[in-house]
Amino acid sequence: MTADPSQRDISAEIEALHAGPAPARQPILSFTPYRSSTLRHPTRAPRRVDPEGAELFAPVFGHCDVDPLEADLTIRHGGVPIGERIVVQGRVVDGDGRPVRRQLVEVWQANAGGRYLHQRDQHPSPVDPNFTGVGRCLTDDDGGYRFVTIRPGPYPWRNHHNAWRPAHIHFSLFGTQFTQRLITQMYFPGDPLSGLDPIYQSVTDPRDRERLVAAYDHDLSEHEWLLGYRWDIVLSGPHRTPLDAS
Amino acid sequence: MTTPGQTIGPFYGYALPYRRDHELVPPARPGAIRLHGTVFDGAGVPVPDALLEIRQAGPDGVVPTVDGSIRRDGTRFTGWGRAGVDPGGHYSFTTLVPGGPVPFFAVVVFARGLLDRLFTRAYVPGPGLGDDPFLASLDPDERATLVAVAEPSGDLRFDIRLQGPGQTTFLTFEGTP
Ligand SMILES: [Fe+2]
Numbered sequence: 001m002t003a004d005p006s007q008r009d010i011s012a013e014i015e016a017l018h019a020g021p022a023p024a025r026q027p028i029l030s031f032t033p034y035r036s037s038t039l040r041h042p043t044r045a046p047r048r049v050d051p052e053g054a055e056l057f058a059p060v061f062g063h064c065d066v067d068p069l070e071a072d073l074t075i076r077h078g079g080v081p082i083g084e085r086i087v088v089q090g091r092v093v094d095g096d097g098r099p100v101r102r103q104l105v106e107v108w109q110a111n112a113g114g115r116y117l118h119q120r121d122q123h124p125s126p127v128d129p130n131f132t133g134v135g136r137c138l139t140d141d142d143g144g145y146r147f148v149t150i151r152p153g154p155y156p157w158r159n160h161h162n163a164w165r166p167a168h169i170h171f172s173l174f175g176t177q178f179t180q181r182l183i184t185q186m187y188f189p190g191d192p193l194s195g196l197d198p199i200y201q202s203v204t205d206p207r208d209r210e211r212l213v214a215a216y217d218h219d220l221s222e223h224e225w226l227l228g229y230r231w232d233i234v235l236s237g238p239h240r241t242p243l244d245a246s
Numbered sequence: 247m248t249t250p251g252q253t254i255g256p257f258y259g260y261a262l263p264y265r266r267d268h269e270l271v272p273p274a275r276p277g278a279i280r281l282h283g284t285v286f287d288g289a290g291v292p293v294p295d296a297l298l299e300i301r302q303a304g305p306d307g308v309v310p311t312v313d314g315s316i317r318r319d320g321t322r323f324t325g326w327g328r329a330g331v332d333p334g335g336h337y338s339f340t341t342l343v344p345g346g347p348v349p350f351f352a353v354v355v356f357a358r359g360l361l362d363r364l365f366t367r368a369y370v371p372g373p374g375l376g377d378d379p380f381l382a383s384l385d386p387d388e389r390a391t392l393v394a395v396a397e398p399s400g401d402l403r404f405d406i407r408l409q410g411p412g413q414t415t416f417l418t419f420e421g422t423p
Contacts, residue, residue, distance in 0.1 A: 040288070
């Protein structure tokens with residue numbers, strides 16, 4: 001039986017993969033430092049296809065689906081959650097820079113102590129009775145979204161010995177076509193754990209990887225109330241069919 | 247520059263699923279069928295932490311663009327649904343069979359261990375499939391992974407294999423960088 005790899009082992013694997021010839025602008029699905037990917041990445045390349053039919057239409061969400069209060073993760077449970085109150089705000093645009101209007105954004109995250117309200121989370125850090133870490137909103141006419149929340153804590157995981165995920169917020173996004181569907185994670189600037197994290201580092205092009213990091217924005221911070229982060233999201237596409245090319 | 251994807255991770259289960267997320271129509275509605283199957287990893291083991299979404303036309307071949315997918319009222323067909331797998335890796339949607347010349351369900355798959363989403367199609371089995379240029383361009387074994395299996399009950403079964411023998415054919419769309 002072999003011992004769990006150390007962070008040093010994992011970091012060496014990451015470094016070797018980053019030295020590869022073509023930096024990847026999307027995560028490498030077979031990124032072996034992320035051990036859970038071993039049996040879960042396709043080994044046959046995807047087939048390129050023109051989107052058609054239902055693929056050309058994103059699902060539609062409206063005010064009947066989302067309560068505006070769902071965008072404030074700090075007010076929904078009777079008391080005030082523990083931690084650093086923040087606002088995360090930005091725009092969702094497509095590859096042509098056009099705003100994605102009135103579309104659903106979903107977020108989920110750990111609490112300030114790095115604990116998820118999920119029964120599989122065994123991290124020995126307290127649950128906060130005033131924080132579930134789940135939010136939703138619809139973008140506005142400019143593609144803008146805004147969540148008030150608590151800065152999540154880093155948390156340990158079992159990828160390797162002494163493995164810690166950098167603080168992050170999970171984001172779920174839709175565009176105007178089904179083909180633009182995206183689930184990703186937002187990170188915080190200057191986190192010393194980001195360099196060690198095989199999930200973040202699976203995007204081997206550094207400029208694309210940095211797109212996952214929010215910027216501290218003092219103009220979004222509010223006097224004696226909260227700190228502001230800005231994070232803009234660029235979806236792929238829209239994916240055109242040959243009929244559009246005229 | 248496009249924002250990269252990242253894995254859905256292990257802890258989406260208390261955040262993304264919601265009541266009747268997988269019921270595009272109520273099970274009692276006339277014409278309702280199940281689209282269901284199991285997600286397998288490269289060792290043939292069911293994946294207990296995957297989430298699927300589908301987008302589809304109605305029986306009339308028209309893709310609905312109406313809201314109401316989260317607070318389902320039981321009457322409006324929105325053509326979109328979400329289903330997390332159970333501990334045995336099994337998912338199930340209750341829906342209507344899409345219409346049109348070569349009907350399919352557009353499918354997107356997320357899982358812990360999967361660093362970015364995967365797109366595929368679940369075609370409705372029928373005589374028209376032979377005429378589809380995309381399907382015709384595939385090897386028979388690749389094509390077979392994209393066609394749902396009709397069950398005697400009228401339900402459709404569509405298993406997903408992330409890796410290994412019989413791997414599902416996944417898709418990338420023109421215009422993707
Ligand atoms: Fe997480």
